[in-house]
Amino acid sequence: MSVQRNGAMTTPAVVQLGSGTGAARARPDVGLSGDDRLLGQLVDELADELSNRLADRLAGRLAERIAAVAIRNQEDRVHVPPIPEGAKYATSEQLAARYQVSTQWVESRAANLGATPISDSVNSKLRYHLATADAYMDARRRRPPTRVRPAGGRGPKSRTRTHSRTGRRLLDVE
Secondary structure, X not given: OOEEEOOEEEOOOEEEEOXXXXXXXXXXXXXXXXXXXXXXXXXXXXXXXXXXXXXHHHHHHHHHHHHHHHHHHHXXXXXXXXXXXXXXXXXXXXXXXXXXXXXXXXXXXXXXXXXXXXXXXXXXXXXXXXXXXXXXXXXXXXXXXXXXXXXXXXXXXXXOOEOOOOOOEOOOOO
């Protein structure tokens, strides 16, 4: 059997699976024609097909994992007990849910949010005074945004240009 490919007649490779119970155990017998270009083309086509399938599988698995992490994070926020009415103190998780920030953000600003340790232990959890935390967040919201200076710092100092060796003033040529 011959096949015309790119204007040339070639004999395609023949793949036969050996006798085995499953395709995974079978070893293929590849019969090649005398043309090595066909081998290269066949290998390239197989590699392209395998890489496309692998990319599709990996993309699917990655999307599933991202969705699972997003669902788990949402469930973690839902399971945080709400701050009871009339409470004076809250945990970092409760404050994070209240202000819609991360727990790490709350813990990094513990001093500003009125944190006090629950016990004298070194690894003691912190509790946050709600009135202090609310006052800090209100002040933070009302503070005008800071102005950023343009890049480059100060402008160049205006000075008269002089010759480096003699120190004489240079002529202004326009």
